[in-house]
């Protein structure tokens with residue numbers, strides 16, 4: 001799910017003439033000085049007076065939302081971070097050919113207009129990262145520890161601004177956003193500690209030889225991240241890379257780049273050397289992404305996103321045999337056995353399914369409930385969903401924010417319509433009538449479907465929205481077979497109090513993560529990752545550094561030769 005057509009800014013704002021660039025630079029300077037002319041900008045020179053309305057509106061956006069209500073407005077950046085410098089719209093460096101407008105999914109209002117990186121910018125960022133890597137790879141573990149701890153302290157100190165920025169561009173309720181900032185920072189703190197534990201091996205191979213296995217940073221790491229966790233998916237890659245001695249080029253989702261830029265700014269303030277952590281903001285991700293995946297200076301690509309895009313990136317990476325980590329799509333099975341504590345299972349489903357309005361890779365996509373407790377479970381979930389409050393994430397009472405864009409709403413509606421057409425029934429829907437100020441937002445009221453069947457799209461397509469389809473099953477063998485009948489294998493959930501069922505089913509489920517009597521499994525101390533078409537590699541936990549290091553075998557021989565005669 002990429003940039004929905006509803007989100008793409010009009011073509012006219014994408015192209016800047018050379019006049020416009022110089023005008024932008026002068027306009028930006030004038031704005032800073034409290035400029036005159038229309039809307040705080042100097043009167044445009046006559047030759048560009050015919051600037052299209054959309055471009056002028058976009059120009060207006062350049063200065064209008066700079067603060068976004070943050071205490072530290074300087075966290076809102078104008079574009080990519082390359083070699084310690086931010087590109088800006090109409091940048092004097094002549095690189096500004098495109099722009100990207102970031103919008104609030106609750107209102108569709110423009111939040112910030114950014115310089116959009118070109119493939120040429122990507123090359124500059126990679127070369128800058130490589131130069132930084134050649135220095136950083138010699139840093140002591142204690143230096144890496146110190147930098148990451150300082151970064152973590154910066155994030156802690158700006159968590160409210162970061163959470164506000166995240167809610168504005170992603171839509172999730174502020175309390176959830178604050179939780180994500182703390183969860184994302186847990187990765188920074190975890191990998192600060194892991195930086196000083198990059199252990200190797202030493203063996204006595206023979207009387208005359210010793211074997212060493214040392215760990216070294218893999219090199220320049222490219223990170224490509226999704227919009228649903230604009231903070232945690234970034235720190236889950238950047239922190240281990242820096243801890244391992246690598247340098248990073250991050251390409252965040254074009255829908256939510258502001259949080260990534262703010263995190264990079266805080267790393268800069270924490271003392272990250274120029275080029276160690278670069279951020280490429282790109283309106284069209286393909287060109288930049290292809291450069292990251294094919295440039296020989298990049299030795300590692302860590303991707304989190306959809307499986308189709310992951311397959312494209314893997315194909316590109318094969319040309320230079322890059323190390324890859326793939327955190328891809330999910331289709332989680334949520335299994336409730338008839339001996340489960342139903343209230344525990346219902347509470348866990350509400351926490352799991354409606355987190356980020358259902359837009360997480362580990363959300364229950366298929367809720368399987370054993371026949372004997374099916375009606376009770378459906379009724380209890382329906383009552384909870386009716387109590388959900390849909391609204392702007394910055395409004396404290398909201399428990400469900402907007403979806404990320406119009407395409408996401410269309411997909412959720414398509415899945416509900418398809419299910420109803422094949423026999424499912426909507427038994428509950430959260431109440432929501434959009435007030436005028438949210439009429440242009442991408443809202444979808446959470447709903448519960450009963451009598452779901454394996455023929456419905458909700459059974460084999462990732463919904464990525466607040467739709468809870470509940471399937472009935474009879475036996476343990478049946479539900480295990482149905483849960484595994486999917487090309488995806490990221491997470492599953494199992495509710496039972498029978499240790500035999502826990503053992504058989506958690507071992508039998510084909511996935512990377514199993515929550516038993518628990519719906520929230522995310523933890524920086526644990527290895528996160530899937531199997532099959534949900535990806536490869538593990539992020540976080542004691543295995544998280546593996547993906548950013550190589551192991552080198554050194555054999556030292558002739559140890560008992562006569563001592564050298566110094567000449």
Ligand SMILES: NC(=O)c1ccc[n+]([C@@H]2O[C@H](COP(=O)([O-])OP(=O)(O)OC[C@H]3O[C@@H](n4cnc5c(N)ncnc54)[C@H](O)[C@@H]3O)[C@@H](O)[C@H]2O)c1
Nearest residue numbers: 001002225226227252253285289305306309327328329361
């Ligand atoms: N496994 C996990 O840990 C995990 C975590 C979050 C999201 N996801 C998955 O991500 C998907 C939703 O996120 P999304 O919509 O951002 O996914 P997406 O695949 O559309 O985009 C992810 C990133 O890839 C970039 N991208 C898209 N097309 C590209 C191309 N052709 N070349 C280079 N880069 C490209 C995007 O700009 C973005 O930065 C869901 O499938 C979800 O399951 C998985």
Ligand SMILES: O=C[C@H](O)CS(=O)(=O)O
Nearest residue numbers: 228229232360361362522
């Ligand atoms: O959306 C996918 C994320 O990886 C979920 S979590 O933040 O790791 O729980």
